[in-house]
Amino acid sequence: MLKIQNITKKFGGVKAVDNCDFEIKKGMITALIGPNGSGKTTLFNLVSGILKADSGKIILNNKNITNLSIEKISNLGISRLFQKPSLFKNLTIKENLLLAMNDEDTKFWQAVFKISSDKKDKFEEKIKQILKNFEMEDFINIRAEDLSYGQKRLVEIARAILNQHNFLMLDEPAAGVNPRLREKIRKILLKLKEKNETILLIEHDMNFTLKTADTIIVLEKGGVIAQGNPEEIKNNKRVLEAYLGG
Numbered sequence: 001m002l003k004i005q006n007i008t009k010k011f012g013g014v015k016a017v018d019n020c021d022f023e024i025k026k027g028m029i030t031a032l033i034g035p036n037g038s039g040k041t042t043l044f045n046l047v048s049g050i051l052k053a054d055s056g057k058i059i060l061n062n063k064n065i066t067n068l069s070i071e072k073i074s075n076l077g078i079s080r081l082f083q084k085p086s087l088f089k090n091l092t093i094k095e096n097l098l099l100a101m102n103d104e105d106t107k108f109w110q111a112v113f114k115i116s117s118d119k120k121d122k123f124e125e126k127i128k129q130i131l132k133n134f135e136m137e138d139f140i141n142i143r144a145e146d147l148s149y150g151q152k153r154l155v156e157i158a159r160a161i162l163n164q165h166n167f168l169m170l171d172e173p174a175a176g177v178n179p180r181l182r183e184k185i186r187k188i189l190l191k192l193k194e195k196n197e198t199i200l201l202i203e204h205d206m207n208f209t210l211k212t213a214d215t216i217i218v219l220e221k222g223g224v225i226a227q228g229n230p231e232e233i234k235n236n237k238r239v240l241e242a243y244l245g246g
């Protein structure tokens with residue numbers, strides 16, 4: 001599905017991503033882990049077109065997407081949850097999700113201000129359905145600022161899957177979230193996998209990762225130091241040293 005081929009990205013003298021190379025399989029949850037500053041978010045920014053690579057290639061479904069514009073990449077079906085929460089706090093959940101709605105003849109702000117009532121009904125129906133799947137239908141008219149941190153993250157995950165997409169990147173969806181909602185987020189990710197979503201997940205918590213991912217890729221200083229299933233990663237000496245501090 002996605003191939004990262006020998007990608008390097010420098011910021012001044014710092015190699016944030018250093019000759020990084022791995023592959024993501026369709027229909028799987030792949031976790032990208034590694035210490036703070038190991039290049040995880042930079043990799044996401046490279047894949048989604050926010051940053052340009054210095055060298056290397058990024059291939060999505062056999063198409064070379066290296067250094068395409070953000071818009072082109074998003075049109076190819078890469079959807080993303082950012083590390084920093086980004087809901088409009090004064091808008092309701094429904095309004096936040098309406099703003100994210102997109103189809104052939106409706107873009108962004110138009111979604112709220114210019115669409116026909118038919119289309120709006122259709123959109124609202126879809127929003128209700130997604131919130132229902134997340135057991136959050138009661139929050140539809142609540143302002144974003146009145147949700148807990150974990151509830152906001154859930155809404156952002158809902159937003160990330162709202163539009164047609166074929167690949168989902170989630171930057172620390174469960175970090176800073178209370179244990180109950182972390183578990184809810186985990187179950188939602190597993191449910192999405194059952195529906196054949198392909199997910200690349202950045203996550204700090206080793207426990208969460210081991211219980212959730214099919215494949216784990218471990219980064220250190222911008223390069224891959226290990227890749228394998230949870231059992232392999234749990235027993236990998238290099239990972240234990242680098243990631244867990246020995």
Ligand SMILES: Nc1ncnc2c1ncn2[C@@H]1O[C@H](COP(=O)(O)OP(=O)(O)O)[C@@H](O)[C@H]1O
Pocket residue numbers: 011014015016034035036037038039040041042043
């Ligand atoms: N926009 C930027 N400008 C300069 N340095 C950056 C920038 N983004 C990230 N870095 C540096 O690149 C390295 C990797 O950062 P990042 O990708 O955010 O790591 P992670 O997400 O794994 O914590 C760090 O040393 C960070 O300070």
Ligand SMILES: [Mg+2]
Pocket residue numbers: 040041042083
């Ligand atoms: Mg990060």
